[in-house]
Amino acid sequence: MDYYGTYPLKPSIIRGYKPPFPNSQNCPPPSNQLLPLNPSLKLGYWELLSPALVGAAGALFLSLFSDSGDVTERCEDRLFKLAIVWYGIGATVSVSFAVTNLLANHKAPSEQLLYPIAGALVSIILLFGAEFLLLYRFFPSSFKGDVGDDVWTQFFSFIYLSITTLATADLGDILPANITARALIATEITFNLFIIASAIQILLSSK
Incomplete structure (x- = not known):
């Protein structure tokens, strides 16, 4: 009698047969999730403002309690001036990043950005006021x-200069007389332009 139906085959007798679902013993272990080798460091608002605030306190301390001759003897005049300028630039960039992060991550109404941006402005005003004072105390020309005549009157005068530099690019009653003072004022004016551009962005996004 002939059989024309399908003949049941055992998979084990077929050469080269592999079961569609391998045994759990042959399964490779699940791979662990790789962590980034260099995790990104995210600084907060106050961490980014701290260089300006610490720099203002340090410059004021040097102006009050350091002898200009002692400091300039230990380091060259040009090196000391470069340190003042580069620290001012670095702290200004850090505060600019703080404002940029506020604008990029804010989800609340734009009115709530007023106080953080005002804090950034105050930190810049204090930083450059203290650096102007430090530069004047060590290099009066x-x-x-x-x-x-006294240090506190001079500090108030340079805070006034810092405010007018941000607000109106200086009123002309206190003028820089060397390249270091001009570089500091130019850095503060650049931050002023950045704040104006940020304010325009806030106004456009609120509409």
């Missing part, structure tokens, strides 16, 4: 104009 750096500025022209009546800045006062």
Whole structure:
């Protein structure tokens, strides 16, 4: 009698047969998730403002308690001036990143950005006011104009200069007299332009 139906075959007798579902013993272990080798470091608002605030406190401390002759003897005049300028630039960039992060991550109404941006402005005003004072105390020929006789009057005068530099690019009653003072004022004016551009962005996004 002939059989024309399908003949049941055992998979084990077929050469080269592989079961569609391998045994769990032959399965490779699940791979662990690889962590990034260099995780990104995210700094907060106050961490980015801290270089400006610490720099303002340090410059004021040096102006009050350091002898200009002692400091300039230990390092060259040009090196000391470069340190002041480069620290001002670095702290300004850090504060600019703080403002940029605020604009990129804010989800609340734009009115709530007023106080953080005002804090950034105050930190820049204090930083450059203290650096102007430090530069004047060590190199009195750096500025022209009546800045006062005692250190606190001079500090108030340079805070005034810092505010007017941000607001109106200086009123002209206190003028820089060397390249270091001009570089500091130019850095502060650049931050002012950045804040104006940020304010325009906020106004456009609120519409």
